Amino acid sequence: MRSRRPGPAPPAADGEDPAGSPPARFVGWLGGLGAAAAGYAVFQALFGVLPDSLDGSAARYLISGVSGLGTFVAVWLAAALLRARAAAGNRGGSGPDLPGTGASGPLPQVFASAYDALVEQVCVVEDPRRGRLTGWPHSLGESTPSWPTSVGTAYGLHMMLDLGMPDGRLSTGELVDTLWRLRLPEGGWSARSQGSQARPEVTALVLGALARAGVPADRLGAEVDLCTAGFTRELDRAGWESTHVVTTVLRGLLRAAPGSPLLSLLREALADGAISDGRRDHLRCWGYRLQPPYGRPSPLHTAQAVVALDRAARVLGEDADARGERARTAREDGIRWLLACPDAPHDTCPDLENLHEEVRRPRADDPSRHEVLSVRHFTASWLVRALLTPGAVAVARAEGLEAEWRVRLDGALAAVWAGQRGGVWVWGRGGDGTELRRPMWMTYQGLSALRAHAVWMYQPRG
Known part of the structure; x- marks a missing residue:
């Protein structure tokens, strides 16, 4: 007890x-x-x-x-x-010193190295139909010549905004223009493997990046309407049943369309999709699906749900009605579930294992066949971000769980730190056994986790 x-x-x-x-x-x-x-x-x-x-x-x-x-x-x-x-x-508990970092500590050097890597590997191409494209493919250092993609460029834009664009070697305006030029003919965006049909999780990701870069709401409005109109249980059942898809759409629309009626529906679906775990005091958590079969309790998907519900709480509130109260109860139980991890040490425990899942949807041009979206998850970064939400801090404060909170946070942070090489995060080896995969989304998630922790831990002296 x-x-x-x-x-x-x-x-x-x-x-x-x-x-x-x-x-x-x-x-x-x-x-x-x-x-x-x-x-x-x-x-x-x-x-x-x-x-x-x-x-x-x-x-x-x-x-x-x-x-x-x-x-x-x-x-x-x-x-x-x-x-x-x-x-x-002096290291801030975030990992070993890096050579040549000086008195400032390793984190500024990691940020500088990440920025340099993004600048050096940006793709600038002239497309005969869409014009000049400036951005990134899915991964840094791809072995075959690749053009900018919606996913890679959206995450690159997020990183540029996080890193503060310290010089003029890259232009936020060029990245924004490229994302608009990568829009599909019928509107919306899709991943490279999804073909020509817009998908809500990619569209919401791009819209969130554009909104964060300062694109006005009236310019985003038509794309927001297309995204919300196409993301219904009838039109995209697989998406509505996926914890990853629902949380991604919810986070993107909270940035791009905080007044959208779809937000409350997505929050309700997420709260209703929580499951009870008898192995951790029957606390509620999340699996990879929001409908039966839910799958096993998943630290990754629980962290994703906690982050999405915490952000939704600040936009939608949680005290106005019974739906908001249910969302808060589920979110707080998810935090307790993450803090109840029984394994140790917490920098290598099973809760931090990276995951790989597939989202399967019927193809629009041939419903008898399926489109398969392969999704990899950097679990440790999600746990850091979930444990640093204001809601997680409030639960730890109110229930005397500070020790558990700190141990789990430190362990997840150590795992995040261990995944980077020169400011770029490495997933592992590719299918041919020789190429190191360096996905843009993983570097973004690693940087954002370290940045969030540094901001939280900062204490001015004197």
Whole structure:
């Protein structure tokens, strides 16, 4: 049973520098004299005060020598511990130092490396029909020549906005124009593997990126209407039953169309799709489907649902009606479920395993055949983002779960950090066993998780 404490402090960054407390300052001062000097001082002091009644000078030398040696070891270990703790504090608990990062720590270097990689690998091509395209394919470093895609360019635009566009080597306007030029003839957007029919999850992703880049609502309006009109249970049953699709559409429309009537319906479908898990105190969570068969309880899909419902709560509210209350209850149970992970260590536990799922839909041109969208999920990044939502912090604060919150967050963050190489996240090896896959969405999710954690943990000094 978890303990409950009245009025706990909210989970926050570590407070006082461990090297700044009075005992630590004393040990640091003593260690500054040198462990050997401290040991010798103790030896001399004891030898001078031990009584002559001891059996000869040899006993006095022995006692003083052992005490001096013990002091040497203790001071040396204490000083080493303080140095290690100070170094860990400078790293912000997010991973090992990178070569050449200097006093600023590794995170700015990761962001700079990511930006450089995006600039170096941007694709600029002249399309005879659509004009000049500036963006990215699905993955960085693809072995075959590839043109910008809707998915790759949308995630690239998100990253450019996160990184702050520090110079003029890339233009937000060119990326926005490219996304408009990649729009399908009948409106909307689709993934490279989905053909010529617009799909709601990709359309919502692009609309969210465009809205975040400052495209006005009146310009987005027609595309929002097409997206919402086409995403119904009758027209896209597979999409409505997919936790991934519903959460993706919900997040995109919350940015692009916060007044859309579809938002409340999507939130209701997500809340109603939660399932009870007897292995974790019958707390509710999510599987990969929102209708039977739901599949096994999934940390990845639970984190996606928590993020989407938390954002919806800030736009739609949760106190106006019974639907909002059901959404809040499901969201808070999902947070408790994530915090109840029974496995350890939490940087390698099964809750952090990356997943691969497929969304199968009948093809518009031949309903007897299916379109298959292959979706890979960076689970650790989703857990970081879910645990850093205001709702997750509030649950941890109110229910005395700060320790569980911090341990799970630190573990997920360590797993996120471990996945990057030079600011770019690596999924693993491709089907041919030789090519490292570096999907744009994975780097975006890794960067956004690290950025969210850095913002949350920041504490101004003084």
